[in-house]
Amino acid sequence: MPLTNETITKKLTEHFGDQLTDIEEPYGLLTFTAPKDLNLKVMQFLYDDPELKFRFLTDLTGVHFPDRKGGELAVVYHLHNLEDNVRLRFRIFTDIAKPDVFTATSLFSAANWMERETYDFFGVNFVGHPNLKRVLNVDEMDYFPMRKEYPLEDQTRTDKDDEMFGRGGHIGI
Amino acid sequence: MARPVRFNINAQADVKLVKEGPEGYSGEGFFATSLDKVVGLGRANSMWPLPFATSCCGIEFMATMGATYDFARFGAERVGFSPRQCDLLMVMGTIAKKMGPVVKQVYLQMAEPRWVMAVGACASSGGIFDTYSVLQGIDQIIPVDVYVPGCPPRPEAILDGFMKVQELVHNKEVIRRRTSDKYKELMESYGIQ
Numbered sequence: 001m002p003l004t005n006e007t008i009t010k011k012l013t014e015h016f017g018d019q020l021t022d023i024e025e026p027y028g029l030l031t032f033t034a035p036k037d038l039n040l041k042v043m044q045f046l047y048d049d050p051e052l053k054f055r056f057l058t059d060l061t062g063v064h065f066p067d068r069k070g071g072e073l074a075v076v077y078h079l080h081n082l083e084d085n086v087r088l089r090f091r092i093f094t095d096i097a098k099p100d101v102f103t104a105t106s107l108f109s110a111a112n113w114m115e116r117e118t119y120d121f122f123g124v125n126f127v128g129h130p131n132l133k134r135v136l137n138v139d140e141m142d143y144f145p146m147r148k149e150y151p152l153e154d155q156t157r158t159d160k161d162d163e164m165f166g167r168g169g170h171i172g173i
Numbered sequence: 174m175a176r177p178v179r180f181n182i183n184a185q186a187d188v189k190l191v192k193e194g195p196e197g198y199s200g201e202g203f204f205a206t207s208l209d210k211v212v213g214l215g216r217a218n219s220m221w222p223l224p225f226a227t228s229c230c231g232i233e234f235m236a237t238m239g240a241t242y243d244f245a246r247f248g249a250e251r252v253g254f255s256p257r258q259c260d261l262l263m264v265m266g267t268i269a270k271k272m273g274p275v276v277k278q279v280y281l282q283m284a285e286p287r288w289v290m291a292v293g294a295c296a297s298s299g300g301i302f303d304t305y306s307v308l309q310g311i312d313q314i315i316p317v318d319v320y321v322p323g324c325p326p327r328p329e330a331i332l333d334g335f336m337k338v339q340e341l342v343h344n345k346e347v348i349r350r351r352t353s354d355k356y357k358e359l360m361e362s363y364g365i366q
Contacts, residue, residue, distance in 0.1 A: 136271075136306075137271070137306060138270050138271045145306070152303075152304055152305065153303045154299065154303060154309050155305075156313075
């Protein structure tokens with residue numbers, strides 16, 4: 001019997017009760033929100049369960065929602081069951097003032113660099129990460145460029161300030 | 174039947190196979206001119222380019238090196254990949270800020286005399302990548318002699334830029350430009366000893 005989204009949802013709600021919210025299936029991809037303290041428990045359950053077997057971390061990234069007070073930063077996990085070829089996605093929200101999230105490196109080695117990247121761009125502090133430092137941007141950078149309060153454009157340049165270059169307008173927040 | 178030869182040397186065409194030599198005094202069996210002219214002539218026609226190709230402009234440079242555009246006919250036959258042996262740094266492509274120190278180090282490893290050519294919009298000004306991670310023109314870290322516009326520039330434009338460099342090497346600059354005050358001042362402004 002192929003693994004369906006209904007089976008996964010049923011197993012998850014049996015185990016976690018109503019702690020998992022916003023369960024939906026956009027374009028057939030099972031998506032839900034977990035409390036931020038439960039991120040490892042959810043992944044461990046999905047990994048260990050003999051029927052679910054989500055044992056591959058496809059992607060891990062962040063999103064910044066500046067209007068979502070108290071949970072501005074989201075961390076998104078994409079998991080893949082390679083045997084049944086089923087994917088799912090879940091996210092956790094954390095306060096931007098204290099963006100501490102448990103690291104998934106003990107469960108997935110692939111999370112190492114992806115968490116470094118998420119830290120690099122969004123400033124999510126992965127608690128327990130073995131080497132949490134910038135991976136793509138220059139080491140001298142002192143801010144997290146993908147947070148919405150920072151403009152996309154390079155600020156060191158003065159000759160690109162006219163309307164032709166999109167400078168001086170809105171910065172998306 | 175005579176085969177059509179477009180640039181027949183005996184035909185009346187405005188094609189010079191040999192560039193005119195430098196000014197000087199010639200007599201039977203000898204030619205005298207100043208040393209800097211000879212050295213400039215030699216340098217301009219045997220440039221060793223160091224291609225620093227990071228993206229699509231580098232692909233255009235590959236076409237420039239190919240048989241159709243034939244970069245070699247300008248004396249730039251030998252593309253070196255060791256900065257110590259080269260005298261023209263051709264930066265082709267987007268230089269991310271993280272790449273900046275690498276470009277500078279490559280430049281520092283080149284021996285004088287050295288020239289720099291910024292090929293394409295990204296190397297010249299950051300191009301379309303007006304973003305926090307991209308260096309807004311390599312002239313922020315190293316001095317540039319010739320800028321080639323285009324996104325990417327066609328091989329003809331790269332050749333034109335190269336001929337501009339040759340002109341600089343041959344005619345426009347004194348032969349030991351590193352001793353000039355202007356050059357020293359320029360290097361000083363980039364923090365290069």
